[in-house]
Each structure stands twice: as C-alpha cells, then as structure tokens.
Amino acid sequence: MKRVLAQSRKEVRQVSRDRLVLFMALVLPQLLLALFGTALSLTVEDVPIVIQDLDQTAFSRAYADAWRQTLTFHVVELAPAAQPVDALDSGEARAAVVIPQHFERDAIRGIPADVQILVDATDANTANVLRGNAFGVSQSFVRQVRTRMAPLVRQDVRLWYNPGRDSKKFVGPGAFAVTLALFPPLLAALAMSREGEQKTILQVYASSISAHEYLMGKTLAYMTIATAQWAIGVAVLRFLFGMWFVGDPTPFLLGTVAYLFCSVAFGVMVGAAIPNQAAAIQAVQIVGFLLSFLLSGLIFPISNIPVGIRWISSFVPARYYIELARDAFVRGGGWSATWHIPIVLALIGLVFFVRAWVKMRRMQVPA
Amino acid sequence: MKGLAGWLLGGRLVPLFIKELTQLGRNRRLVVMLIVPPTIQLLLFGVALNPEVTDLRIAIVDESRTPQSRDLVSAFAESGSFLIPVQYASTDASTKALTDGLADASLVIPRDFAERRVRGETAAIQLVLDATNANTAAIAGGYAARIVEAYNRRLAGQAPAPARPLALSTTVTLLYNPGLQNSWFITTGLIGTLLVLIGSIVASGSLVVEKETGTIEQLLMTPASATEIIIAKMLPLLLLLTADIAVALTVARIVFAVPMRGSLALFASAGMLCVFAGIGIGTFVATFTRSQQQAQLMAFFVNPPVAMLSGVVTPIEAMPEWIRPFTWINPVRHFATISRGVMLKGVGLDVLYPNVLMLLGISMVLVLVSAWRFRKQFG
Numbered sequence: 001m002k003r004v005l006a007q008s009r010k011e012v013r014q015v016s017r018d019r020l021v022l023f024m025a026l027v028l029p030q031l032l033l034a035l036f037g038t039a040l041s042l043t044v045e046d047v048p049i050v051i052q053d054l055d056q057t058a059f060s061r062a063y064a065d066a067w068r069q070t071l072t073f074h075v076v077e078l079a080p081a082a083q084p085v086d087a088l089d090s091g092e093a094r095a096a097v098v099i100p101q102h103f104e105r106d107a108i109r110g111i112p113a114d115v116q117i118l119v120d121a122t123d124a125n126t127a128n129v130l131r132g133n134a135f136g137v138s139q140s141f142v143r144q145v146r147t148r149m150a151p152l153v154r155q156d157v158r159l160w161y162n163p164g165r166d167s168k169k170f171v172g173p174g175a176f177a178v179t180l181a182l183f184p185p186l187l188a189a190l191a192m193s194r195e196g197e198q199k200t201i202l203q204v205y206a207s208s209i210s211a212h213e214y215l216m217g218k219t220l221a222y223m224t225i226a227t228a229q230w231a232i233g234v235a236v237l238r239f240l241f242g243m244w245f246v247g248d249p250t251p252f253l254l255g256t257v258a259y260l261f262c263s264v265a266f267g268v269m270v271g272a273a274i275p276n277q278a279a280a281i282q283a284v285q286i287v288g289f290l291l292s293f294l295l296s297g298l299i300f301p302i303s304n305i306p307v308g309i310r311w312i313s314s315f316v317p318a319r320y321y322i323e324l325a326r327d328a329f330v331r332g333g334g335w336s337a338t339w340h341i342p343i344v345l346a347l348i349g350l351v352f353f354v355r356a357w358v359k360m361r362r363m364q365v366p367a
Numbered sequence: 368m369k370g371l372a373g374w375l376l377g378g379r380l381v382p383l384f385i386k387e388l389t390q391l392g393r394n395r396r397l398v399v400m401l402i403v404p405p406t407i408q409l410l411l412f413g414v415a416l417n418p419e420v421t422d423l424r425i426a427i428v429d430e431s432r433t434p435q436s437r438d439l440v441s442a443f444a445e446s447g448s449f450l451i452p453v454q455y456a457s458t459d460a461s462t463k464a465l466t467d468g469l470a471d472a473s474l475v476i477p478r479d480f481a482e483r484r485v486r487g488e489t490a491a492i493q494l495v496l497d498a499t500n501a502n503t504a505a506i507a508g509g510y511a512a513r514i515v516e517a518y519n520r521r522l523a524g525q526a527p528a529p530a531r532p533l534a535l536s537t538t539v540t541l542l543y544n545p546g547l548q549n550s551w552f553i554t555t556g557l558i559g560t561l562l563v564l565i566g567s568i569v570a571s572g573s574l575v576v577e578k579e580t581g582t583i584e585q586l587l588m589t590p591a592s593a594t595e596i597i598i599a600k601m602l603p604l605l606l607l608l609t610a611d612i613a614v615a616l617t618v619a620r621i622v623f624a625v626p627m628r629g630s631l632a633l634f635a636s637a638g639m640l641c642v643f644a645g646i647g648i649g650t651f652v653a654t655f656t657r658s659q660q661q662a663q664l665m666a667f668f669v670n671p672p673v674a675m676l677s678g679v680v681t682p683i684e685a686m687p688e689w690i691r692p693f694t695w696i697n698p699v700r701h702f703a704t705i706s707r708g709v710m711l712k713g714v715g716l717d718v719l720y721p722n723v724l725m726l727l728g729i730s731m732v733l734v735l736v737s738a739w740r741f742r743k744q745f746g
Contacts, residue, residue: 032671035676121543125418156494170500278663282663300502
C-alpha cells in the first residue's frame, strides 16, 4: 500500500509540473463541455420561411399572421416574381407556405382548402420537427377561427423534467460524461506509454514494486486528477447550464467513482499495450472519443442505432454514465431507476484493469 | 510571367516536389490512414446518428374503462409511432414508470371521458411526455397531435348531425431528401470535416517529422528557399488528399446512396479548397510544436471547434445567436453548405458563390499565414 501511494504521489507531482498536461486535465475539458453544450442542440428557433399568398384576402392574411406569431418560424419576404422553391434553393428559407387561390371562399363554404407547405429536408431531423410544427400552426388557426366547432377530444400536453424543452439539459450531462471519457484516459495512456517509449519502465521492472502495485498507483493518481476535473465540471454544469442534482445524488456519486475508475483503467490498458505516445493518443481518441460520442445516446437515442452495431454500445462506459447523469440532473429517479449502473461500470473497469495487469505481469521478471 | 513559370518549373521546386512525392508514396501507414479512418468515420456517423423517433413506449392510465376510451387507446396503438401501450392502474404507477425511464410518455384518460363524448362535449385527455430529450419530446408531441386529430376527424364523420368538414388541410412536401435520410445530411457535411482534419494531421505530421529528426536543417542548407520548401511540402499533400475526396464520395454514394444532383467539378474544387485549409491549419500547428505527440495534443484545441461549430451534426439555427457568426470563419461550414447544395439540392455557383469565395479566402489566409510563420522560423 505504501508503494502504491508513493507511486501515485510521484505521478500527481509529475503532472502538476507539466503545464500543457495540467491545462488539458483541468481547463480544456470544461471548454469542450461549454462548446458541446452550446453547439449540440437540435431545438431550432427563428427558422426563416417564406409565404406565398395567392389569395390575398383578409382570411389568407390572418392565416399568414398565424405563422408570424410562432417562435419557431420567422417570415422573410419573398421577392416579387420569385418562386418559393427559389428561396429554398438558395437557402434563404427553410420552408415555404403556399396559400392557394380561393382560400377564403373555400374555407367559408367548408371545402377543404389545401395549403401546401414545402420543407427543405436536407436536414432530416429539423424537417421532421418543422413538419409537426406546421400541422400545429394550421390546427390552432382552425381552432381559433371556428370556436364553435370545439374538437371532441382535446389533448393537454405536459412536458415533464424539462418543460422548457431546453436541449442544454439533455446535452449537458451527456457532454460532461464524454469529456470524462476522453481526458482522464488520455492522460493515463500518455503516462503509461511514455514509460514504455522512454524505457523508464525498465527501472520499474528492476525495482521492488510489483505489477499490480504499479498499476494501482497510476490508476489512483489519475483518478485523483479526474476527480478534480469532475468537480470543476459539476460546477460548470451548475453555473453555465443551471443544472443541479434533483433527488437522491448517492447513486450518481457512487457511479462516478466507478466511471472514473473505468475511464482511467481504459487509459492505463491502452498505455500498457502501446508503448508509443503518438499511437496511444490516437487509440484513445478513436475508441474513447468516437465511440463515446456516437454510440452512447449523446445526441440521438441508442434504440435508433441499427441492431448490427447497437451491441457495441453495451461496452461503451459513457453510455451508462450518460444515463446516470441525466437521471441525477434531470429526472431524479434515484436508486430504483439506476441501481445497476455503478455495478456495470465497475465490472467494465475491472476488465480493463485486469487486461492491463496481465500485460504488465508478463513482462515483469519474478522477484 | 516567364519569370514565374521559370521559377516554378526550371528551378529547385520540381526536384523538391518529386522528393516529397516519393517520400509520401513510400509511407504505407499514410496510405492506410488516408483510406481507413475516413471510411470508418463516414460509416459510423452515417449509421449511428439517426434521429428517427419510432417505437415510443407509452403508459396508459384508463380511468374511464369504456368502449370509447379503449377506442382511443387503439388509435394510439395502431398509429405505428407508439409501441403497444402498457396499462397502468393509477397515475402514481405511470408516473413511476416515467421517472424510472420505463416509458417515454403517459396518457391519462379521465373518468368522465365517455360521458362527455356521449354528450358531445370536449373530453380532455392528458399526455405527459418525458422531455429530458427535448427533440424526441417535440416529435412525439407532434405524433400524438396527429393521432388525436385523425381520431377527431373520424368521430366527426360518425356524428349523426351533418358535421362540418375541416376547412383547412395541410399538405407537407419534403424537398431534396423526401425519405428524411439523416445520413444524407451527416455525410455531406462530414466529408468536409474529414478533409480538414486529415489534411491538418498529415501536414503537421510531415513537417514535425523533419523537425524531430533534424532533417529540416539539411533541407534548409540546400540552395532551396524556405518558400520553395514549404510549397514543395504542400503541393504533393494536396494531390494526395484529393484522392480522399474520391474515397469519401464513393462511400457516400455507394453505401448511403446520396445523390449527386449538381456539378461534380464544383464539389471537387470545394473539396480541394477544404484540403488546402486543412494543410494550412496543420502547417500552422507544426510551427508551434517540437514533437509529433505535442502536435497531436495541440489538435485537441483546434479540432473540436472546427467540427462542432460547422452545422455538420446539428443545425446552425439551433445554436445560440451570439455563436453563429463564428461559424462564418469555419471552412467546414462553407463546405457543408456547398456540398449539400450541390449534392442534394442540385444548385450551382450562382447560388453558392458566397460560400465558395469565403472558403477560398479562408484557405488562402491559412496557407499564407502558416507559410509566413514557417519562413520566420527557418528562413
């Protein structure tokens, strides 16, 4: 135990002397978190649209006003003589509303007047949201005009946990998990592979420290640094994203220990396997970042990933931690919703650690 | 003019160019790096980032327990957007299911639902959505609205009194990407990200290696000037990375069946400008670093903003207003607009010229600044 502590003390001191590494450990993750939280949003506002009113009556103008009143859309003028499709082609507008001739006459007679809405579907998700909004605008207009024709069934929608539909509340905890999946393993892998690259590992072999003590020392040191990163990250979530624990935070705190262990153990494993710093950085980047970014449910639900590769996400630690962080900061389900997560994370971390240990043990000469 | 041509062809540039080209050609790892990572990333991004909202799990609390309420439940079940509804005995139970993440939405049908419907009054139902994921909630709410709307229309049709038809119908036409394939959106943008990132990695790599091993001093001792050295470094990379445009395009066309509705030449030239921007970034980074590993760590500062503030994965319209101007100095943003314009919309230079000009300007500035820094360091 004494040797483990000595090893990790030496490691922490080494990191605190390297300014680039210290910056990468504590400041860069927060910059990335802020960047992700701002840039990774799917909630569009102020989408430019054009309206072509072929009817030009009081009724058609009232309908056009219904579009102007929404927060999602913002109507830009269509140049005279220009066709709505031109505005979509040039990207000036993302959707076009075409009000047909005889719109007022037909509407009053009860003949369905067909409003055409052209949506630029280049961005599939935004197009899907806009389509839903477009139906909503027309429906609420009809309801406003024909007050006496109340619908038979009315749905009252309640949005729970995130009533403002603030995408920061969704992305924030996820981005937090991804930064913790990237930087702690990166630093740990660099430290491990540096010893391999500069051959200082031979001194370790020659010393009395055993493989598991050496690995535990490294893991402990980088978990300490990762905990500091975690704490600053929670503060960023609090002050920049306005998020704080809802409900019981104990599963989250326990899961955090398991996740940081998992993260660092992964880096240690990579560093033990690849005694080349440049290659180790790439390995962590590809596995730690790419998979945590794409196969973790950060942006879109995991259930949307095709079955053929969805199983991979079961082995991506960030996927579990994102679930846990969203529960802790947004939903507040507590133990009953997340009891399995700390266990799974600890198991994955243990697998990484044992693999690193097997690799190191093989190289060490029996004392 | 003659002087420039003579300088370009008769001087030291050609041998230097050939030296770089042979060196690159011998580097097997580089060739692998140019083909494998972009292919894998295009495939992964295209396949994994799927915004489709289907199979929503809905919890039902039917306090009415009448044929009328069961009729409404089956309308949700038959819609295809929701999975078979799961019945819960009380709102407490459905609330717990929502909190534990076992359901995405819950629908409460009140006790007086059937009575009100028989009397012809409006019966309110309550739909609770888990809005943790704001995007899914928005789309799920839209689905539910359409189901209830269709249900109302059906009831109106059954009504004994001559019911007024809805006076308004809305037809939505989806242009450019009618199948709502998100892979078309992602891959067309991602090609630009990959060209810039790979361009910068390869460029910084090829310069830093010479710095690390000290061979850059040998190059500088030859009669060649720093400018010639840097041009001879950049041109073969440009040539080589142009091949990457073809690789990426092949993956997008064959695997994801992305159409090419506009001019391939415009697409390819925009791609080359992107590569140029990447080489500029890489050279710039290389002038600040002494080792490969340092250059790679520096990339952590450059790549995330380039990749995120581009509108490649998420729409720029969803970013806060103050950050949107920054996307204008991002080469990837302009490439994404150009490639989506050319491939999906089929528009040409008459529409895309502002983006082409910006891309040209950005890549020129990047290359000139990095060449200037290189000359200052070694000239």
